[in-house]
Amino acid sequence: MRILVVEDERNLNNVLRKQLEGQGYSVDSCLDGKEAKEYMEMTEYDVIVLDIMLPGMSGMELLKWARDNDLNSQIIMLTARDSIEDRVKGLDQGADDYMTKPFAFEELLARIRMLTRKKSGNKTNVYKIADLKVDVAKMKVTRGEKEIMLTSREFSLLHYMITNKGVVLSRPQIEEHIFNYDYEGASNMVDVYIRYLRKKIDDDFEVKLIHTVRGKGYVLKEI
Amino acid sequence: MKSFSIKTRLMFWYAFVMILIVMLSVLMLLITGDRLTRDGAKSNLTVTTDRAIGDIRINEGKLNIDDDMVYYSNGAYVVIYMDDGTPLSGLELEEFPENVKFEEDKIREVDGESKSFYVYDRLIENKKVGKIWVRGMASADIEEISPAIARMIKMFLIALPIMLILALLGGYFASKRAFAPLKEINETAQKIHDGSDLSLRIGIHQEGKGDEITETARLFDEMLDSVEKNFEAEKRFTDDASHELRTPTAVILTQSEYALGNLDNKAEVEQALRIILGQSHKMTDLLDKLLMLARADNGRVKLSRDLVDLGLVLELSAASHEREAQSKNIDISVNVAREISLIADMALIERAVDNLLSNAIKYGRQDGHVSMILSEDMAGNAIIDVSDDGIGIPAEDINHIWDRFYRANGAGDHEGMGLGLALTQWIVQAHGGEISAVSEVGKGSTFRITLPFKREEE
Numbered sequence: 001m002r003i004l005v006v007e008d009e010r011n012l013n014n015v016l017r018k019q020l021e022g023q024g025y026s027v028d029s030c031l032d033g034k035e036a037k038e039y040m041e042m043t044e045y046d047v048i049v050l051d052i053m054l055p056g057m058s059g060m061e062l063l064k065w066a067r068d069n070d071l072n073s074q075i076i077m078l079t080a081r082d083s084i085e086d087r088v089k090g091l092d093q094g095a096d097d098y099m100t101k102p103f104a105f106e107e108l109l110a111r112i113r114m115l116t117r118k119k120s121g122n123k124t125n126v127y128k129i130a131d132l133k134v135d136v137a138k139m140k141v142t143r144g145e146k147e148i149m150l151t152s153r154e155f156s157l158l159h160y161m162i163t164n165k166g167v168v169l170s171r172p173q174i175e176e177h178i179f180n181y182d183y184e185g186a187s188n189m190v191d192v193y194i195r196y197l198r199k200k201i202d203d204d205f206e207v208k209l210i211h212t213v214r215g216k217g218y219v220l221k222e223i
Numbered sequence: 224m225k226s227f228s229i230k231t232r233l234m235f236w237y238a239f240v241m242i243l244i245v246m247l248s249v250l251m252l253l254i255t256g257d258r259l260t261r262d263g264a265k266s267n268l269t270v271t272t273d274r275a276i277g278d279i280r281i282n283e284g285k286l287n288i289d290d291d292m293v294y295y296s297n298g299a300y301v302v303i304y305m306d307d308g309t310p311l312s313g314l315e316l317e318e319f320p321e322n323v324k325f326e327e328d329k330i331r332e333v334d335g336e337s338k339s340f341y342v343y344d345r346l347i348e349n350k351k352v353g354k355i356w357v358r359g360m361a362s363a364d365i366e367e368i369s370p371a372i373a374r375m376i377k378m379f380l381i382a383l384p385i386m387l388i389l390a391l392l393g394g395y396f397a398s399k400r401a402f403a404p405l406k407e408i409n410e411t412a413q414k415i416h417d418g419s420d421l422s423l424r425i426g427i428h429q430e431g432k433g434d435e436i437t438e439t440a441r442l443f444d445e446m447l448d449s450v451e452k453n454f455e456a457e458k459r460f461t462d463d464a465s466h467e468l469r470t471p472t473a474v475i476l477t478q479s480e481y482a483l484g485n486l487d488n489k490a491e492v493e494q495a496l497r498i499i500l501g502q503s504h505k506m507t508d509l510l511d512k513l514l515m516l517a518r519a520d521n522g523r524v525k526l527s528r529d530l531v532d533l534g535l536v537l538e539l540s541a542a543s544h545e546r547e548a549q550s551k552n553i554d555i556s557v558n559v560a561r562e563i564s565l566i567a568d569m570a571l572i573e574r575a576v577d578n579l580l581s582n583a584i585k586y587g588r589q590d591g592h593v594s595m596i597l598s599e600d601m602a603g604n605a606i607i608d609v610s611d612d613g614i615g616i617p618a619e620d621i622n623h624i625w626d627r628f629y630r631a632n633g634a635g636d637h638e639g640m641g642l643g644l645a646l647t648q649w650i651v652q653a654h655g656g657e658i659s660a661v662s663e664v665g666k667g668s669t670f671r672i673t674l675p676f677k678r679e680e681e
Contacts, residue, residue, distance in 0.1 A: 080469035101473035
């Protein structure tokens with residue numbers, strides 16, 4: 001899952017980023033509206049945490065721009081204002097959720113999970129395929145009775161694949177969703193992580209879930 | 224006690240006064256007419272009686288009545304009586320009561336069975352014949368004296384209720400018309416109350432009538448304008464204040480959460496604590512200013528009055544901002560052209576100067592220069608100029624810099640103007656002074672405080 005944090009209060013921005021990264025998300029962050037627009041043009045983020053009051057270009061303008069350009073990202077607006085008009089206007093213009101500062105980080109996490117779930121059509125935080133279960137709230141993965149320990153990057157990859165189960169995901173697509181711009185890895189990092197992941201969730205089991213689609217990419221599915 | 228609407232009361236008053244005037248005038252007319260008629264009847268009675276006397280002669284002890292004696296004229300009847308009341312001659316009036324005593328030369332009114340009469344007696348005394356009474360009688364009933372007047376009274380009695388109704392209707396319509404605008408005022412007030420939509424206006428003054436109620440409506444509309452404006456400003460202020468307070472709170476909250484989640488990482492915890500401390504300072508400062516302004520708004524700030532050496536204030540302020548200035552390598556110069564001391568609240572004046580200097584440094588150019596000059600103008604005011612050579616203020620924003628939390632459009636600066644200048648302006652104005660700003664984008668700004676003072680007698 002790839003998240004963009006747009007928040008002009010530097011201290012808040014930093015800590016949100018660190019906290020989200022700790023949860024296995026790959027995060028980009030920026031401090032002003034114009035920069036945010038550039039990020040949004042380059043990458044399709046799964047979730048954007050967008051402050052309303054921003055220098056350069058306001059969150060509301062960004063939101064409108066995103067919806068006019070059919071960006072599919074789930075957008076959570078942040079505001080420190082009291083007025084209900086902001087909330088109504090934001091939701092009217094296509095924001096997916098809305099939070100008033102100050103908020104507890106856990107709440108933001110819960111909402112991000114809810115939004116990604118909504119997108120994939122899953123009703124709980126537990127995604128299942130065959131006997132594989134991925135609990136994104138607890139970051140817990142089990143296959144059958146066996147609990148599988150994943151690194152945060154591996155978890156991020158699995159999370160992305162399981163929310164798109166049955167869909168063939170290209171390497172650039174995967175790369176875009178699990179690595180942020182600060183990541184400087186080799187160009188075949190996706191293949192490397194797929195290999196790690198296969199080792200952990202497929203190797204010891206009869207039914208393989210991660211399949212390679214030649215020339216296209218990877219897909220998570222049964223059979 | 225049941226109270227009636229002004230409209231109803233006005234209507235009844237109108238009807239009451241109308242009826243009173245009509246009744247009084249008709250009554251006067253009737254009384255005068257009645258009096259005149261009765262006076263005519265009475266004089267006719269005496270004339271007829273007296274003329275009859277002229278026709279009575281006493282010759283050689285015998286009563287001799289002329290043949291052409293007139294016993295009736297215009298409703299007056301004449302009868303000649305002996306002293307014992309035996310009528311001798313004449314025409315008796317029907318229903319005239321019997322046994323009415325004779326009384327010489329006096330018009331009296333006597334009551335009969337169903338009506339009253341005027342009676343006038345004259346006495347003729349003769350030694351031989353004895354006492355002879357000539358009595359003139361006439362009806363005192365107005366219907367008989369003057370049927371026209373009687374008819375008038377009847378008609379008036381019939382017309383009175385009709386007039387009353389007309390007067391009430393007239394009053395009703397007049398007051399309804401007069402109070403129609405009031406109804407609109409009430410409806411608008413009701414609508415505003417029900418929907419709390421402050422943008423509604425009565426608007427009737429636009430119809431061009433200049434009466435009192437329309438004027439009231441216009442004043443109401445003007446009042447609503449300013450109420451709406453104040454309300455909006457208040458709302459914006461609350462909104463901005465909440466933004467300014469929530470943002471640091473959000474930082475403190477998230478940083479604390481983060482630090483608690485990373486207790487083993489000492490460096491991260493320390494950094495989080497430093498950030499929390501910084502944000503807490505920011506909030507304390509903001510709360511302090513907010514409270515100060517709130518107290519100022521309520522008129523609850525009392526200025527202490529001491530002799531303040533303005534030159535010293537500038538020097539102190541410059542000294543306390545030295546480190547801040549050094550971090551941007553800004554050089555502060557203080558130029559006291561004239562020593563000025565005035566009676567003022569030292570703490571507040573210091574605060575005002577501090578705010579200006581701190582802004583000058585904040586918006587000043589790296590390696591720039593900030594100057595503070597104290598001088599005196601021709602009118603005997605103390606002048607404090609604080610100038611920087613920094614980013615300056617765009618022309619469209621310069622009038623708004625005194626607004627609380629004003630945020631320049633599109634400015635890259637998140638902080639906004641905050642409350643500093645609003646507070647500074649209040650301090651200067653509380654001392655009877657003025658504050659102004661001139662600025663050019665890219666060249667810098669100069670803030671000028673003008674304070675009136677009386678030079679100490681030397």
